[in-house]
Structure formats: structure tokens, C-alpha cells
Amino acid sequence: MRVEELDIEGSFLITPTVHTDNRGYLFEAMRSDLLDDVQSEHFRPAQMNISVSRQGTLRGIHASTAPAGQSKYVSCVAGSIVDVVVDLSPGSRTFGRWAVVELNGSDGRCVFVPPWAGHAFLATSPMAKVVYLTSSTYRPEQELAIDALDPDLAIPWPWSHNFVRSTRDREAPSFASFQESLEVKGSSSEIDKREPK
Secondary structure, eight states, X not given: OEEEEOSSTTOEEEEOOOEEETTEEEOOOOOHHHHHHHSSSOOOOOEEEEEEEETTBEEEEEEEOSTTOOOEEEEEEESEEEEEEEEOOTTSTTTTOEEXXXXXXXXXXXXXXXXXXXXXXXXXXXXXXXXXXXXXOOOGGGEEEOOTTXXXXXOOOSOSSOOBOOHHHHXXXXXXXXXXXXXXXXXXXXXXXXXXX
């Protein structure tokens, strides 16, 4: 298994070694010890989510304002997605930047999303099944959404129209509005309490 840091500080692409024989194949999808080797905090899954999406479904950008933030370990177990990590920590040198990775059900690659980052993905196959582990349980009052189509972020989605989105995601505020809310309200969340790098 290979763990490589993405362009967003604290986010990683995990590429497993796939073992194949006449029965099929097997690979290790997660190794907490290897994650511990590359980051200071231990990732302890508290919840597992399974998302099934039809082609063109765009989910996110989602993050958590919980005091400890929310890390995610994301895999696509069937079909394919474009997965995006967005740095939402003003103290980070990569604040407002994103990393884009293609995940699919055949090569087993996964993405680790740190607690100060937002996450979004687009289903690019007729059906995509995404499984992700989170470091905290779902609490709607601690959920944060930002418009994944915000031109200021300019995320390079592989097409530009006919996205299938929830009402919440369509009405999500811009990245500029998110920045203003940090300046005006302040917060005790992991998203804005990191030390500048």
C-alpha cells in the first residue's frame, strides 16, 4: 500500500497492492498504522456511510464545524467518481485550494480527507457506490456546505451542466460567504483553529 500526500496539506491518496488469482482479487482498503505514520492524529472511524449515486450526481462541498472537525476516508467500490478535497482552514498555506482525484471500483484507491477540509464528489459512471468512514457521527447542526460550482473556487469538474444536486447543495453559500462568516462570527471548530504554516 502506498500513501501519498495530495496538494492539500493533510490529505492523502492511498493506493493498495491488489492481489489477484483465479478466485478474483483482494486488497487492503485501509491501514490505520500507515495513516498514523504520515499524520499526527490517529484516525478512529466512528461511522460508515454508503452513498449510491446516478451519473451526474454532484454531492458537496461538505464539511463539519464540530470542535474536532471530521476526517473522512473515502473509497469508490463500484463505478467511478471525481473526488475533490478543498482546504477550508484559513491558517493553511493551501487555504481555498483543492485536490482532484479519480476513484473507481477496480483499482481500490482511496482518499483521506483531513478534519479542516471540505469534500465533494461527482458520479461519472451510470451508477457509483461510495463508501466512506468518518471520524465523528453525523450531527446536522454541525454540518457546513459550500457551493461546489462556485466560480471563485473553479473546481475542474469534467462537465459543466446537467448536474444532479440536492436542494441544500444548490442553495449552498459561496466560498466568499464562507470566508466572511469566519471573519464575522469566528468559530471554535477545527476548520479555523489551525496554526498558520
